[in-house]
Amino acid sequence: DVVMTQTPVSLSVSLGGQVSISCRSSQSLVHNNGNTYLSWYLQKPGQSPQLLIYKVSNRFSGISDRFSGSGSGTDFTLKISRVEPDDLGVYYCGQGTQYPLTFGSGTKLEIK
Amino acid sequence: EVQLVESGGGLVQPGRSLKLSCAASGFTFSNYYMAWVRQAPKKGLEWVATISTSGSRTYYPDSVKGRFTISRDNAKSSLYLQMNSLKSEDTATYYCARHHSLFDYWGQGVMVTVSS
Numbered sequence: 001d002v003v004m005t006q007t008p009v010s011l012s013v014s015l016g017g018q019v020s021i022s023c024r025s026s027q028s029l030v031h032n033n034g035n036t037y038l039s040w041y042l043q044k045p046g047q048s049p050q051l052l053i054y055k056v057s058n059r060f061s062g063i064s065d066r067f068s069g070s071g072s073g074t075d076f077t078l079k080i081s082r083v084e085p086d087d088l089g090v091y092y093c094g095q096g097t098q099y100p101l102t103f104g105s106g107t108k109l110e111i112k
Numbered sequence: 113e114v115q116l117v118e119s120g121g122g123l124v125q126p127g128r129s130l131k132l133s134c135a136a137s138g139f140t141f142s143n144y145y146m147a148w149v150r151q152a153p154k155k156g157l158e159w160v161a162t163i164s165t166s167g168s169r170t171y172y173p174d175s176v177k178g179r180f181t182i183s184r185d186n187a188k189s190s191l192y193l194q195m196n197s198l199k200s201e202d203t204a205t206y207y208c209a210r211h212h213s214l215f216d217y218w219g220q221g222v223m224v225t226v227s228s
Contacts (some may be wrong), residue, residue: 039214041157048207048218049149049157060216092157096213100173101147101159 002027002095006104013083014112021107023076023093030073030097037096040069040078043106044089052091053078085111114138114217116208121222124198134191134208134219141189142166147211148182148193150204151221158204161193162211176202198226 003026013019029036040053051060053069056076066081080087088111093104120132132148148160161182162171170182181194191208203226209215 035213037213041215043157048221049215050218051214051216054214054216094157094215096211099162099171101162103157103159106156 001100002029002098002102004093004095004102004104006091006093006107008107009105010108010110012110012112015083015085017083018079018081019083019109020080021078021091021093023071023078023104025074025076025095027098028073029076029095036072038069038071038076039094039096040067041092041094041103042087042089043092044086047089049092080109083109083111087111114210116210116217116219118206118208118219118222121206121224123225123227125228126198126200126226128198129194129196130198130224131195132193132206132208132222132224134193136189136191136208136210139210141184142186145211146182146184146191147209147215148191149207149209149215149218150202151207152201152204155204160206163191195224198224200226202226 005024007022038056041049043049057069068079090106090108092106115137117135124130147162163182167184179197183192205221207221208219210217
């Protein structure tokens, strides 16, 4: 199984600041078809998860350009710039390259 | 607007069965793979099952394989999860999600508690 390791476990940021979250996979997430199926999700308090980024760097419909994804192979990063109060919650990375599908353990973002 | 609405959760004793349902609307249900993802209390996300568009292919992690069965009724735009031989570790919120190498839309979730 592909193990997804997220760091840090939690972080605190001031409004308007910038943060980065790391996600590393135990195996390459490059699919046989050449795509890399690494996604990022945000679960706001009391809500269902929502998709932010798919295939490493593509923003989902309606997602602010303050969110950006990068990386390749086994090493990926989510950056959030100009942090706003609505950004708080738990961020998860997830891989869709191979079964069983797996998620990172989450990074809790708190606002200072 | 894509909507996914789960139902069927509740309290069930260990070893018993429960069937969850998910009613989909706002998209052509038969064109998409669908999935169930769960989240134990205060824990992270765990993928539970995926079903192909026609229902001919299903996928499960080892933790539920042989106990859970995912199915769908395209005529009713509905997704199901039959859960048998439930264990305490199956206690979680279960989310229905649209799946195509990512989960782009999620339901609000339904709680399943396995306890005597």
